[in-house]
Amino acid sequence: MLKRLVATTVFLLITSIGVLAEPVYDSIEAFQASPEYAQFIIDNLWILLAAALVFIMHLGFASIESGMTQAKNTVNVIYKNVFILCAGILTYAFIGFQIMYPGDFNGYFGFGGFGIGFDASDPVGFLTPAYGEQMTIWADFIFQAMFAATAATIVSGCVTGRIKLHVFMMFGVLLVAISYPITGSWVWGGGWLDELGFYDFAGSTLVHGVGGVAGLACIILLGARKGKFKDGKVVPILGHNIPLATVGAFLLWFGWFGFNGGSVLSANPMEVSYVFVTTALSAAAGAVSAMLVTKLVINKLDATMALNGILAGLVGITAGADVIAPALAVVVGAIAGGIVVFSVMMLDKLKLDDPVGAVSVHGTCGIWGTLAVGIFVAEFSFLTQLIGTLAVMGFTFIFSLAVFAAFKYTIGVRVSEDYENSGLDIAEHGVSAYPNFAGIDTNGAPSPELAKS
Amino acid sequence: MLKRLVATTVFLLITSIGVLAEPVYDSIEAFQASPEYAQFIIDNLWILLAAALVFIMHLGFASIESGMTQAKNTVNVIYKNVFILCAGILTYAFIGFQIMYPGDFNGYFGFGGFGIGFDASDPVGFLTPAYGEQMTIWADFIFQAMFAATAATIVSGCVTGRIKLHVFMMFGVLLVAISYPITGSWVWGGGWLDELGFYDFAGSTLVHGVGGVAGLACIILLGARKGKFKDGKVVPILGHNIPLATVGAFLLWFGWFGFNGGSVLSANPMEVSYVFVTTALSAAAGAVSAMLVTKLVINKLDATMALNGILAGLVGITAGADVIAPALAVVVGAIAGGIVVFSVMMLDKLKLDDPVGAVSVHGTCGIWGTLAVGIFVAEFSFLTQLIGTLAVMGFTFIFSLAVFAAFKYTIGVRVSEDYENSGLDIAEHGVSAYPNFAGIDTNGAPSPELAKS
Amino acid sequence: MLKRLVATTVFLLITSIGVLAEPVYDSIEAFQASPEYAQFIIDNLWILLAAALVFIMHLGFASIESGMTQAKNTVNVIYKNVFILCAGILTYAFIGFQIMYPGDFNGYFGFGGFGIGFDASDPVGFLTPAYGEQMTIWADFIFQAMFAATAATIVSGCVTGRIKLHVFMMFGVLLVAISYPITGSWVWGGGWLDELGFYDFAGSTLVHGVGGVAGLACIILLGARKGKFKDGKVVPILGHNIPLATVGAFLLWFGWFGFNGGSVLSANPMEVSYVFVTTALSAAAGAVSAMLVTKLVINKLDATMALNGILAGLVGITAGADVIAPALAVVVGAIAGGIVVFSVMMLDKLKLDDPVGAVSVHGTCGIWGTLAVGIFVAEFSFLTQLIGTLAVMGFTFIFSLAVFAAFKYTIGVRVSEDYENSGLDIAEHGVSAYPNFAGIDTNGAPSPELAKS
Numbered sequence A, B, C: 001m002l003k004r005l006v007a008t009t010v011f012l013l014i015t016s017i018g019v020l021a022e023p024v025y026d027s028i029e030a031f032q033a034s035p036e037y038a039q040f041i042i043d044n045l046w047i048l049l050a051a052a053l054v055f056i057m058h059l060g061f062a063s064i065e066s067g068m069t070q071a072k073n074t075v076n077v078i079y080k081n082v083f084i085l086c087a088g089i090l091t092y093a094f095i096g097f098q099i100m101y102p103g104d105f106n107g108y109f110g111f112g113g114f115g116i117g118f119d120a121s122d123p124v125g126f127l128t129p130a131y132g133e134q135m136t137i138w139a140d141f142i143f144q145a146m147f148a149a150t151a152a153t154i155v156s157g158c159v160t161g162r163i164k165l166h167v168f169m170m171f172g173v174l175l176v177a178i179s180y181p182i183t184g185s186w187v188w189g190g191g192w193l194d195e196l197g198f199y200d201f202a203g204s205t206l207v208h209g210v211g212g213v214a215g216l217a218c219i220i221l222l223g224a225r226k227g228k229f230k231d232g233k234v235v236p237i238l239g240h241n242i243p244l245a246t247v248g249a250f251l252l253w254f255g256w257f258g259f260n261g262g263s264v265l266s267a268n269p270m271e272v273s274y275v276f277v278t279t280a281l282s283a284a285a286g287a288v289s290a291m292l293v294t295k296l297v298i299n300k301l302d303a304t305m306a307l308n309g310i311l312a313g314l315v316g317i318t319a320g321a322d323v324i325a326p327a328l329a330v331v332v333g334a335i336a337g338g339i340v341v342f343s344v345m346m347l348d349k350l351k352l353d354d355p356v357g358a359v360s361v362h363g364t365c366g367i368w369g370t371l372a373v374g375i376f377v378a379e380f381s382f383l384t385q386l387i388g389t390l391a392v393m394g395f396t397f398i399f400s401l402a403v404f405a406a407f408k409y410t411i412g413v414r415v416s417e418d419y420e421n422s423g424l425d426i427a428e429h430g431v432s433a434y435p436n437f438a439g440i441d442t443n444g445a446p447s448p449e450l451a452k453s
Helices: A002-015 A028-033 A037-067 A071-100 A137-148 A150-159 A165-187 A192-196 A204-222 A242-264 A269-298 A303-318 A326-349 A358-376 A382-408 A417-422 A424-429 A448-452 B002-015 B028-032 B037-067 B071-100 B137-148 B150-159 B165-187 B192-196 B204-222 B242-264 B269-298 B303-318 B326-349 B358-376 B382-408 B417-422 B424-429 B448-452 C002-015 C028-032 C037-067 C071-100 C137-148 C150-159 C165-187 C192-196 C204-222 C242-264 C269-298 C303-318 C326-349 C358-376 C382-408 C417-422 C424-429 C448-452
Strands: none
Touching: A028 A037, A037 A071, A037 A137, A037 A150, A037 A242, A037 B037, A037 B242, A037 B269, A037 C037, A071 A137, A071 A150, A071 A165, A071 A424, A071 B242, A071 B269, A071 B303, A071 B326, A137 A150, A137 A165, A137 B269, A150 A165, A150 A204, A150 A358, A165 A192, A165 A204, A165 A382, A192 A382, A204 A303, A204 A358, A204 A382, A242 A269, A242 A303, A242 C037, A242 C071, A269 A303, A269 A326, A269 C037, A269 C071, A269 C137, A303 A326, A303 A358, A303 C071, A326 A358, A326 C071, A358 A382, A417 A424, B028 B037, B037 B071, B037 B137, B037 B150, B037 B242, B037 C037, B037 C242, B037 C269, B071 B137, B071 B150, B071 B165, B071 B424, B071 C242, B071 C269, B071 C303, B071 C326, B137 B150, B137 B165, B137 C269, B150 B165, B150 B204, B150 B358, B165 B192, B165 B204, B165 B382, B192 B382, B204 B303, B204 B358, B204 B382, B242 B269, B242 B303, B269 B303, B269 B326, B303 B326, B303 B358, B326 B358, B358 B382, B417 B424, C028 C037, C037 C071, C037 C137, C037 C150, C037 C242, C071 C137, C071 C150, C071 C165, C071 C424, C137 C150, C137 C165, C150 C165, C150 C204, C150 C358, C165 C192, C165 C204, C165 C382, C192 C382, C204 C303, C204 C358, C204 C382, C242 C269, C242 C303, C269 C303, C269 C326, C303 C326, C303 C358, C326 C358, C358 C382, C417 C424
C-alpha cells in the first residue's frame, strides 16, 4: 500500500512534464521487430559504455589534481571531487538535464520540467525521436550527467589549497545546476548559437572552456596561495605525487575516447573510428610538442608539462574531432601543446595562481580548439566560432564572478592563514592523506593529527 | 602425438559431463544466417565487456583495502588479493560454475560435473538455450568467474592485519569453491529461493551479503587488532594512503556498471540503460548522504566515509537495479549512505574490528538493498525477501564460523604479537611496500628489511 | 582560402599512395542498406573498444615500471613512457603502419607509402575488403597504433635507472618505426613467415618477444646498475611502491582483454569469448604458479613475483589464445609462471641487470608462448614455430645491438656515476617524484631539489 503510494507519487512528479514529439513506431514491439532495432541496440550500448568512460575521467581529475598539488591538501581535494561528482549527477537529474535540453524554447533559456523528463507512454524514448533515434532517454541522460560535473571539477583544480570547502561546494553546485546547462542549451539544446552555425562537437568551449573560465574568475577573487609570488618572483609549489598525476592524465585520455567518441551519439563506424583517430593523434602531438617547447623555452625536461600537453591536445581537438582531418589533428594538438606552456607562463606573470594549470589546459586550449574548427574546416566560419566562444565564456565568466563575489563579500571565500599553513587536510578534515606512511606505524596508537582534532 | 594425447585427454575430461538441453538451431551456420544473430553478437559482446569491468573491480578492492589500512600490511593485502582472485577463477572453472549452475537439480545442492561444462557437439552453446539465448557459454562463464572471487576479497578486508596468510588462502578458496556457489544456486541457478519468488538482481545478498557475513564470522573468531580497543575506548587506526583508497572506490563504481549492467544478461537497451541510471543515482546519493550524516552525527568531513558512502549506495541498489524507479534509487542510496555510518559505529561499539568497514558496506547494506526490493517494488514480497536474505546469510555465516573455527582450534588463525607489531609485510614477506621511499635511496644497498630476512 | 590550401595539401600528401583492392560494394549507401551492416558496426565498435583497452596498458606499463624501481628514477620513467607512447603513435601513423601492412609485397620488406594510407574514393574502407571486412581503416589503424609503442615500452623497463634519456628516446623511436613493423609484416602483413605457416595470434613473439629481446640487447651493452652485483653476489634493488606496481599489473591484465580479444579482428562471439576465457585462465594460473614456485625454490612469499606471474601467463597465452583449449591454457600459464621465476634467476646469474624482469616476462615467456602453440595445437608445427621465433627475435636482437652499439661508441649510452647516484629525477629533470611528501610541506618554499637545479 505505502510503497505503491510512494512509487506513484514519485512517478507522477517525474512524469508531470513529459516531452512531446511525433511518434515514430506504434508500439515497442513494432520497433523491436523492425530491421533498425539491431543498430539501435549497438548505438545505445556504445553511449552507455561512453558514459562509463566519461565517469572514469572523474577519477582522472581527482588523481591529477591531488598529484599536482601539495600532500597537505590531498584529502580536501578528494572530498571536493567526490562531492561535486555526486552532487552534480543528482542536480543534473533534478533540473540540469531539462535546462540543457528543454525541447522547443526561445533559444536563450528554457526549462523542460523537474526530473529526467519523459513521456509516460514511452518511458525509454523508443517510439519517438525525442532523444535521438540512437538511444533510450536513460542512456542519453547518463551520458550527459557524466559530463555535467566536469566543469566544476576543473574549477576545483584552480582554487585548491585555499578555498573554504563549503564555498566550493555551493559554487560548484550552482555552476553545474544553472550556468553550465544554460550555455549548453544555446548549442547542444538547439539554441541561438546552434542556429547561428556555431560548432562545438564535444565541448572544447561548452565543457572545458566553461570550467577554465569559471576557474579564472574564482582565482582572481580568491588570490594566490601564500608564498607563490614573493618579491616579484614566482616560487614553484611542487606537486607531491607525480605517479598519481600520471595515473590521472592517462585515465583522462582513456575516458576521452568516450567523451569524444560518445559525442557522435551513435556507433556510426565511420564517425566514431574517425574521432578515435583524431583524438589520439592530437593527444600524442600535444605531449610531444609540450615536451619540446618546454625544453626549448625554459630548458627543462618536465614530466608534468608533458602530462598537461596530453590534456591540451585532447581539449584542443574536442571541438572538431569529427570534422578535422587526421593530419590536421596533429597540427591542432601540437599547437595546443605549445599554447599550454605559454599560457601557464603568462598566468604566472599576471600573478594568477592556478595550481594545476587548469585555466591554461581547459580554458586557453578550449578557446584554441573552438577557433581551430573555424580555421581548419572549410564549412565553418571563424567569426561564428569566435562569437560563440566569447558568448559562452563571457556568460560563464560573469556568472562566476558575480556568484563568487557574492560569497566573498558575505561569508568569505578564503580559509585563514593558519588553515592554509597547516594544510586543509588537518584543518578541515582532521586527518592527513598519508598517516604514518614512512614505516613509522604506531600499532594502533592514534595519529597525532587525530588526537589534536 | 603426445600433444594430441594431452589435448584429447583434457578435452574428454572436461566434456565428460555435458549440459543437456533442447537444440534450437540445426547447425551453427543456420544460426549465423538467422536474423537473431546480430543481436546475439551484441549481447555476447556486452557480457564480455561487463566481465572485464567486473575484473577491474578486483583492482578496486585491492586498492581500497591497501589504502584504508596501515602501510606495514600493504604487501600482504596485495598478495592475498592477487591470490584469491586467481585461485578463485581457477576453482570456479574447476567446480564452482557447475555447482552454481548445475542444470536440473533438487533446488538445494547440485553438481553438473567438473570443468566449465558443455555439450561436445555444441561447444559454445549456439544451438541450445542452455546458457541463455544471449551469449556463448564461454562469455557466461567468464562473467560469472569474475564475480566468484568477490565474496572472498570482501573477507580479506575484514581480517586484514592479523590473520595468518595461509589460513586466509584456505578459507577464501573454500568460500569461493563451495559456500558461494551453493547459495548462488538457490537463486541464480534456479533453486528453492528462486522458486519462492526471492529476487536479488545482481547480488546485494548473493555476493556482497555473503562476503560481509563471512567476514563477520571471521572477525568474531579472530579478535580485534592490537590497540584498536583500549580501556573501553575505540582507537582509530588510520588508513595510510587515501588517494589509493580513492582510486579503489572509483574503480569499484566504474566496474559496477558491468556488475549490474551485465547482470541484465543481454544488451537490452531499455534494461541496461535503466540499470546504469539507477546504479549511478544510488551511488551518488550514497556518497552525499554519508557525507551529510557523518557531519551531523560525529561532526566530521570524512573523505573515507564518503568513499564508503559510494560503495554503500552501489551495494544497496544491486538487488533491485532493474526494478526500482530512478527516483527511488536515490532514496535507496541515500538510506544506504546513512546506514553505513551507523553500522560502522555499531560494530565499534560491539568491539568488532573491521578495518575497512567491509561488514557494514557489503553486509549491512547488502541486507538493506535486498529488503528494499520488497519495500519499494510492488511485485515483490517483503517477507520473501527477508526469508531469502536470512537463508543465504545464515548458511554462509554458519559455514564460515564452522570452517574458521576448525582452523582456529587446530592450526591457529592469528599471527603472533611480534608479527602483528612489526607488520605482516616484513614478518611474512620480508619486504616493505615502500622501500626507501622518502628520498633516501641506497643505490643498490640491500634494504634493512631484506637483510634481516 | 589558406585553410583549404593546407587541408588539400595534407590530404593529397596522405592519399598520394592509396591501397588498391577489389571493390565489394558500389557505394557506401549500398553497404549501409545491406544485411551485413549491423555486424560491421558491432565488429568495428569492438575494435575501437579494444584499442582503448590496449591504450590503458600503457598506464599499466608506466605504473609497474615506476613501482618496481627506485623512487629516485620515477619522473624519468614517466617521462620516457609518455614520450615513447606519443612519439610511437605519431611515427606509426607516419610510416610504421604502411611498413607493417604494405599490401602486396615481397614478403620481407615493403612500404605502402606515408600516412595512414587509404583510397581517396573510399576513405574508410567500406567498399573494399582492403583492411578486413570487419572494420574501417581508421579503427584498424588506431588498434594497431596502440600496439606499436608496446615493444619500446618494454625496453624502457630493462634500461631504467642508468640510460641517457635522449638515447632511449632515439632508440625507442627507431625500434617502433622500423624494426617492429618490419618483423610484423613478415607475419601479420602476410609476409614470408605467414606463408610458412607460422602462427602468432596476438604477438607473444611479434610484440612481447620483440620488446624483450631488444631490451636484452640494450642491457648487454649498457651494463648493470651500480651496486647490483657486488663481490659475485646479487644485491636486490627493491622497487619503491608495490601498490603502484599492482595497479600496473591489473591494468595490464584489464587491457589484455582488448589486446587478445581485439586480435580476433571482429566481435565473433565464439572466438572473442573463447579468447577471454583462455586469457583469464592463463593469467590466473601464471600468478598461482609463480607464487608456488617462488615459495618452493627460494622460500619467499613474493608479491612482485606474483604480479610478474600474471604477466607471464598473459604473455604465454598471447600466441595461441584462440587455438589453445581452455584446460591447456591453464597449463600454458602455469608453466609460464614457473619459467619467469627461473628466467629472472638466470639473468641474475649472468649478471644481466633487468630491473623489472621485462626480459623474462616478455622475452622468455614470449618464446614459450609461441612454441606452446606448436606443442599443444595439432594444426601447427613446432619446427615452424621455432623458426619464426628465431627469425623475428634474431632480426630484432641484431637490429637493436647494432643501433645501440652505434650510440654507445659515439654519443655514449650511459649516464655519469654522479647522475646515477643522485637519481635521474634530480639529475635530468631537476625534480623529485614525491616532493615534500612526508608531511614536511614547506608552504610554498621551493623544494631543495629545485633550488639546486
